[in-house]
Amino acid sequence: MTLEKLKKHFPWITLLTLVVFVGALDSNFLRPENLLQLAGDISTLFVMALGITFVIYLGGIDLSAQSVANMTTVLATLMLPIFGASTAVICVLIGALFGFVSGFVSTKLKVPSFIATLAVGGIALSVGQFASGQRALYMDAVLRDQSFSWLTGNIGGIPREMIIALVLLVGALILERRTTIGRAFKAIGAGELAAVASGLRVGRYKMAAFAISGAFAATAGLLFAVKLSGGSPEMANGFLLPAIVAVLVGGTPLTGGVGGVLNTLIGALIVAVIRTSMLYLEIPATAQQIFFGVVLIAAIAFTIDRGKVRTVK
Amino acid sequence: MSFPDRDVLHRWAPLLVLVALVCFFSLVNPNFMSLRNFARIGISATPPLMVAVGVTFIIIMGSIDLSMEGAVAVCAVVFAAIFIWLGGTLASWAWLALPACIVVGALYGLLNGLVHVKLRIPSFMASLSMGFVGIGLSLLMTGGDRIRVEDKIFRSLLTERYLGFPLMVHVALLVILIAWFIQSRTAIGRNFYAVGGGEELAHASGLDVKRVRVLGFMLAGVFYALGALFAVAQIGIAETATGYNFMFVSITSVVVGGTALWGGNGGVWNTLVGVLIVNVINNGMIVMGLPRYLQDGVLGLLVILAVVLSTDRKSLAFVK
Amino acid sequence: MFELKKVEKTFPNVRALKAIDFHIERGEIVGLVGENGAGKSTLMKVIYGAYQHDGGEVLINGKPVRFENPRQAMDKGVGMVFQEQSLIGNLTVMENIFLGFERQFVKFGIVDWKKMAAAARHQLAKVKLSIDPKMVTSKLSFAQRQLVELAKVLTLEERVHGDLVILLDEPTSVLAKEEVQLLFKLVRELRSRASFIFVSHRLDEVLELSDRVYVMKDGEVVDHVKTSVATAESIQHKMVGRDINKEYYREEKQLSYDPAKVLVELDAISLPGKYQDISLTLHAGEVLTLVGTEGSGREAIIRTIFGMQKPQSGSVTVKGRKITTYSADAAVANGIGYIPRERKIEGIVAGMSVYENLTLSQMGRYSRFGFLRIGDEKALAREWIKKLSVKASSEYADCGNLSGGNQQKVVLAKWRSGGSDIILLDHPTRGLDIGAKEDVYEMVRAMSADGVGVILIADTLEEAIGLSHTIAVIKDGEIQKRFDGKPGHKPSLFDLIHYMI
Known part of the structure; x- marks a missing residue:
C-alpha cells in the first residue's frame, strides 16, 4: 500500500496508536467498561461536533453551537412542564432556526461565517439569559422521567445517551452518503464552482448545513439538560473548541470537501482518549491543558492529509 | 457633486459606521458624549486593541491566529511573577519584567509560527492548539491563583490622566503609530500584504514566505504581550483568566474594521476603528441602560450590521 | 551558455519530460512551442527553479547547477516573466518589482520609499513605461502589467554578474496588435542584455521574434529549427504529429x-x-x-x-x-x-x-x-x-x-x-x-x-x-x-x- 493510499487512514491509525500507547502504560485503561465510559462521556460533545462537521465540510465554521446548546438547556427546562415530550422536537426546531439565521447571514449577507455564527451565538446567549433570568433552572424529576426516560439510564450496560449519539451518527451518515443534500454538500465542499455550474442552489444548501448544525447543537443541549436535570445559560461552556477540534483532528480540514461524519467520530474519540489518558498518566490538573495542547498538535500534525489541503494558511 | 468612487467609499465606510454609532448613542443618552465616558471607552478598548493589532498582521497574511488568549495569559503571568520577584515596583529592578514580558510574547509567537510553518499545520489548528498550551502554561505557573500587581507606578498607566485620558490610552496610541510604521514603512510589514495578496506569486518572486509567516506570528506575539501588560495595569491582577475573551473580541474587531479574513487588505487603522466600534457598542448599551442579558444579542446584531455596511464583500463571489 | 542535457522530470505516473536537450546562447531569442500538455510549462518550471529535474543536467557556462527554488535560479540570472495576472494586485508597482529583494532599500528595517521609487523608475525606463511606481498594480492595464513584469525580471541585471536568461510565458496573449509590436521591439533591443526564451501558442509571433524554435510534443523535443528556414506549416506538423487540416472541415x-x-x-x-x-x-x-x-x-x-x-x-x-x-x-x-x-x-x-x-x-x-x-x-x-x-x-x-x-x-x-x-x-x-x-x-x-x-x-x-x-x-x-x-x-x-x- 502506498503512502498516498495510507493517508486517508491516518485518523484511525492515530486513534489506535493512542489507545495502544495509553493501554501499554496502564492496562486498566483498556478494560471494556472503561472504554465504554470514555465513549459515553464524549456523547454530547460528539453530537455537537457532528453538526459542526457539515458546516466545516462546506468550508465554513460554526461558532454558535455552544451558545445554541446553552440556550436549549434553558428552553428545554422551561418548556418541559408545558409541552412534555414534544419539548424535544420544539428544541431541535429552534436550534435549526438559529442555524438557518447564521446561514442566511453568511450566504446572503456575505458576512464571513466566523463572524456570522459568533454574532448569532451572541443572540442565542441573550435568549438563554433572558429566558432563564440568569439563574440555573431545575427540571421536575417526575416530569423528566415521564417525558425523557428514554434518554437516561442504560440498556444492557450501554448508556442510552451513547445509543442516541450512535443513532444520530447513523442518521448523519445516511444524510451524508445517501441523500441529495449530502451529495450536494460533497459537491460544494470539493468544488463549489462546479456545483454552481451544475445548477445546484448552493446558497440554499449552505443554509441547510448551518440549520443542520444548529439542530444538532440543540440536540446536544437537550441531552445535557436531561442528563443534568436542569438548564443554565452556561451549562455547555467549554464544549465549543473541543467539538471543533474533534472535527479537525478527525480529518475534515477547514478548507472543506474532505472528511465527513465518520471522521468526526474518530476525532471525538481521539479527543476523549487524550483527555482520559491524562488521568491514567497521572498528569497534574494544572498541566492537563498543556498536555492536551501538545498532544493535539502532534495528533493534527500526523492526521491531516496535506495533499488535499490546497494551501497551508 | 459626483457620487464618490466605490473604492473610496469602502475605505471610509468603517469610520462612517463608527461616527453613526457615536451619534446614535449620543442622541439616545447625551451622557454618552462626555470626556469621562470617552475615557472609559478608551480604557476598555486599550488591551483588546493591542491584541487586535497583533492579529491584524496575521489576518493580512490570510492566516488566522487563535492563540491570543493563551499568549495573553502567559505574558501576564510571567510579567507579574518576575515583577513581584524582583521587588514589585517599577522603581526597582522589577522594571526588567516589562521587556521580559515582551520577549516572552515574541517567543510564544515564534513557537506558534514554527508549529504552523514547520509542521505545515493550518494556522487555525496550530494556533488553537497553542492557545490551549498557553492557557495550560499559565495555569501551571499560577496553580490557578491570582497574582496581584499593586505597584502605584505601574498602575499609573490607569490612574494618571493627561487631557482627560489615562496614560495607557496615550501609550496605546503611540503603539498604534509604531504598528502603522511597521505596516507601511518596513519591508516585513509590506511583505505581509504580499503574502496575503498572492502567496504563490510572492514565493515565485523569491520572497521567503515561510520566514515572513513566522516573523508575523512573532510580531503578533509582541503585541499580545503589550495587551497583557495593559490588561494587568487595568485590573491589577494577573491570572489565567486575564486572557479570557480576547480571541473573539479581537477577531470581530478586525473584521468589523474592514480587514478581510482572506487577507491582503486592511490594516492598523482599520483595526483601531473596528475596536472602537465594538467598544462603543458595548459602552453605548450600558449607557443606554440596556439589560446585561440583552447585550450579547444586540452586540451580535450590530456586528453583523457593521460588517455588512463596512466591508467590501461584493468583489468576492464566495464568502467562507 | 545556458544548457539542458538529457533533463528528465517524472511525476507520480507521468514522465513529464523525456531527455530534453536545450541550449541558448548569449543574446539569442529562442522560441518554445507545443500544444497544451506537451510539457512546455513543466520545462519552464524546471528552468526557473519551481521544479527540480530528477535526471540529466542543467548547465550554465558548462558548470552544472541545481535550483532548489525560483530564488536560486534568479541568483544565477534566470528569471521568469509570468503572464500578466502574476503581479500582486494589492501592492504598488515598485513593491512588485522589488518583491523579495527589498533589502537594498532597507536601513534598520525601514524602507526608503523614495530610493525604491527612483530605482523602480530606472527599471520602468528599461521597458519604456512611464507610470507612477507608487500606483497599485490592480489599476494598470494588461499591457502595462506585462511590461511591469518584464521590468521586474530586468532587475536581475543589477543583481547578477554574468548572463541573463529570461523566460517569457505567453506574453502576448492579452495584448493588442500594436502592443505586441512594441513588446517585440523592446525584446529585440534588450537582447544586448539578456537571452530570451519565448513561449507562445501563437506560431506566427514565435516565428517573427525568435532566432530558433524548439518544438515539444508529449514531453519531448521533437524538433529544433532555425526560424530563417522554418515554415509555420512544418512546425505545426511537428507539433501535432500529423497534418492538421484534414481533421477539420469534415x-x-x-x-x-x-x-x-x-x-x-x-x-x-x-x-x-x-x-x-x-x-x-x-x-x-x-x-x-x-x-x-x-x-x-x-x-x-x-x-x-x-x-x-x-x-x-x-x-x-x-x-x-x-x-x-x-x-x-x-x-x-x-x-x-x-x-x-x-x-x-x-x-x-x-x-x-x-x-x-x-x-x-x-x-x-x-x-x-x-x-x-x-x-x-x-x-x-x-x-x-x-x-x-x-x-x-x-x-x-x-x-x-x-x-x-x-x-x-x-x-x-x-x-x-x-x-x-x-x-x-x-x-x-x-x-x-x-x-x-x-x-x-x-x-x-x-x-x-x-x-x-x-x-x-x-x-x-x-x-x-x-x-x-x-x-x-x-x-x-x-x-x-x-x-x-x-x-x-x-x-x-x-x-x-x-x-x-
Whole structure:
C-alpha cells in the first residue's frame, strides 16, 4: 500500500496508536467498561461536533453551537412542564432556526461565517439569559422521567445517551452518503464552482448545513439538560473548541470537501482518549491543558492529509 | 457633486459606521458624549486593541491566529511573577519584567509560527492548539491563583490622566503609530500584504514566505504581550483568566474594521476603528441602560450590521 | 551558455519530460512551442527553479547547477516573466518589482520609499513605461502589467554578474496588435542584455521574434529549427504529429439543422463592459459558433444564456419562454447544459466519482424523497462510460484523476444524460490531445444529429469552421459579421480573422 493510499487512514491509525500507547502504560485503561465510559462521556460533545462537521465540510465554521446548546438547556427546562415530550422536537426546531439565521447571514449577507455564527451565538446567549433570568433552572424529576426516560439510564450496560449519539451518527451518515443534500454538500465542499455550474442552489444548501448544525447543537443541549436535570445559560461552556477540534483532528480540514461524519467520530474519540489518558498518566490538573495542547498538535500534525489541503494558511 | 468612487467609499465606510454609532448613542443618552465616558471607552478598548493589532498582521497574511488568549495569559503571568520577584515596583529592578514580558510574547509567537510553518499545520489548528498550551502554561505557573500587581507606578498607566485620558490610552496610541510604521514603512510589514495578496506569486518572486509567516506570528506575539501588560495595569491582577475573551473580541474587531479574513487588505487603522466600534457598542448599551442579558444579542446584531455596511464583500463571489 | 542535457522530470505516473536537450546562447531569442500538455510549462518550471529535474543536467557556462527554488535560479540570472495576472494586485508597482529583494532599500528595517521609487523608475525606463511606481498594480492595464513584469525580471541585471536568461510565458496573449509590436521591439533591443526564451501558442509571433524554435510534443523535443528556414506549416506538423487540416472541415459528416424549431433567441442583449446589442438565434440541431479574440465578450454571452450573468437590457428567450430569473438552476431546468472552459474548476468536481458527477445536475431524477437511488446512478454511469468510451477504471473512479479528454466526456455525459437539448461549449477541446479532440468533435456532430442546439466557443478557427452551421464574429462585445457555415459555403480563415482584429 502506498503512502498516498495510507493517508486517508491516518485518523484511525492515530486513534489506535493512542489507545495502544495509553493501554501499554496502564492496562486498566483498556478494560471494556472503561472504554465504554470514555465513549459515553464524549456523547454530547460528539453530537455537537457532528453538526459542526457539515458546516466545516462546506468550508465554513460554526461558532454558535455552544451558545445554541446553552440556550436549549434553558428552553428545554422551561418548556418541559408545558409541552412534555414534544419539548424535544420544539428544541431541535429552534436550534435549526438559529442555524438557518447564521446561514442566511453568511450566504446572503456575505458576512464571513466566523463572524456570522459568533454574532448569532451572541443572540442565542441573550435568549438563554433572558429566558432563564440568569439563574440555573431545575427540571421536575417526575416530569423528566415521564417525558425523557428514554434518554437516561442504560440498556444492557450501554448508556442510552451513547445509543442516541450512535443513532444520530447513523442518521448523519445516511444524510451524508445517501441523500441529495449530502451529495450536494460533497459537491460544494470539493468544488463549489462546479456545483454552481451544475445548477445546484448552493446558497440554499449552505443554509441547510448551518440549520443542520444548529439542530444538532440543540440536540446536544437537550441531552445535557436531561442528563443534568436542569438548564443554565452556561451549562455547555467549554464544549465549543473541543467539538471543533474533534472535527479537525478527525480529518475534515477547514478548507472543506474532505472528511465527513465518520471522521468526526474518530476525532471525538481521539479527543476523549487524550483527555482520559491524562488521568491514567497521572498528569497534574494544572498541566492537563498543556498536555492536551501538545498532544493535539502532534495528533493534527500526523492526521491531516496535506495533499488535499490546497494551501497551508 | 459626483457620487464618490466605490473604492473610496469602502475605505471610509468603517469610520462612517463608527461616527453613526457615536451619534446614535449620543442622541439616545447625551451622557454618552462626555470626556469621562470617552475615557472609559478608551480604557476598555486599550488591551483588546493591542491584541487586535497583533492579529491584524496575521489576518493580512490570510492566516488566522487563535492563540491570543493563551499568549495573553502567559505574558501576564510571567510579567507579574518576575515583577513581584524582583521587588514589585517599577522603581526597582522589577522594571526588567516589562521587556521580559515582551520577549516572552515574541517567543510564544515564534513557537506558534514554527508549529504552523514547520509542521505545515493550518494556522487555525496550530494556533488553537497553542492557545490551549498557553492557557495550560499559565495555569501551571499560577496553580490557578491570582497574582496581584499593586505597584502605584505601574498602575499609573490607569490612574494618571493627561487631557482627560489615562496614560495607557496615550501609550496605546503611540503603539498604534509604531504598528502603522511597521505596516507601511518596513519591508516585513509590506511583505505581509504580499503574502496575503498572492502567496504563490510572492514565493515565485523569491520572497521567503515561510520566514515572513513566522516573523508575523512573532510580531503578533509582541503585541499580545503589550495587551497583557495593559490588561494587568487595568485590573491589577494577573491570572489565567486575564486572557479570557480576547480571541473573539479581537477577531470581530478586525473584521468589523474592514480587514478581510482572506487577507491582503486592511490594516492598523482599520483595526483601531473596528475596536472602537465594538467598544462603543458595548459602552453605548450600558449607557443606554440596556439589560446585561440583552447585550450579547444586540452586540451580535450590530456586528453583523457593521460588517455588512463596512466591508467590501461584493468583489468576492464566495464568502467562507 | 545556458544548457539542458538529457533533463528528465517524472511525476507520480507521468514522465513529464523525456531527455530534453536545450541550449541558448548569449543574446539569442529562442522560441518554445507545443500544444497544451506537451510539457512546455513543466520545462519552464524546471528552468526557473519551481521544479527540480530528477535526471540529466542543467548547465550554465558548462558548470552544472541545481535550483532548489525560483530564488536560486534568479541568483544565477534566470528569471521568469509570468503572464500578466502574476503581479500582486494589492501592492504598488515598485513593491512588485522589488518583491523579495527589498533589502537594498532597507536601513534598520525601514524602507526608503523614495530610493525604491527612483530605482523602480530606472527599471520602468528599461521597458519604456512611464507610470507612477507608487500606483497599485490592480489599476494598470494588461499591457502595462506585462511590461511591469518584464521590468521586474530586468532587475536581475543589477543583481547578477554574468548572463541573463529570461523566460517569457505567453506574453502576448492579452495584448493588442500594436502592443505586441512594441513588446517585440523592446525584446529585440534588450537582447544586448539578456537571452530570451519565448513561449507562445501563437506560431506566427514565435516565428517573427525568435532566432530558433524548439518544438515539444508529449514531453519531448521533437524538433529544433532555425526560424530563417522554418515554415509555420512544418512546425505545426511537428507539433501535432500529423497534418492538421484534414481533421477539420469534415463537411460530409455535417447534417443540416431544422430552421423551424427555435431553441434560444437573444434579442439585443447588452451588458456594459462585456457585450452590446447581441441578437442571435439558435435552432434545434444547429451548431452556432462565436468567434473572436480573448476578451471579446464571447464567454459573457454564453454565461448569460446559462443564467450566471444578467444582461442590463434586452431579453433572452428559451424555447418560447422569456427568461425572468437569471440563475444557473433555472437554466438547467430549461434544458441548458454548460461545459465551461475551466474544466477542472467548473466542469467536474475533483474528489467525486464518475457517477456522482454525472447526476450532479439531475439529482432530483435519481432520488426519491431526497434519498438517492445510487444503483440507478451507477447504471447510468456505466451506460455513458460505454457510450462515450470514457477511459475510467469504473464508475467509482475519481474524476479528478481522469485525463482531460475523459473529464470532458464526463461533463458532456452529465448534460446529455440529463436530456439537455441546449449545450453551451466553452473551449471544449482546450488542453486535449488530438485523439480526444476528435472525440469531442464527434460528440458535437452526434448532438447536432440528435436535434440538440449547440453554442460553441472554439479553441481554434479551424475547429469553428469545421463544426459550425453558423458563425458569429465578435469583436469588443459586438457582432461584426455573421457567416453561414453550411457545407460547401464555409468561410475561410482569412474571412474570419479579417473581422476579428
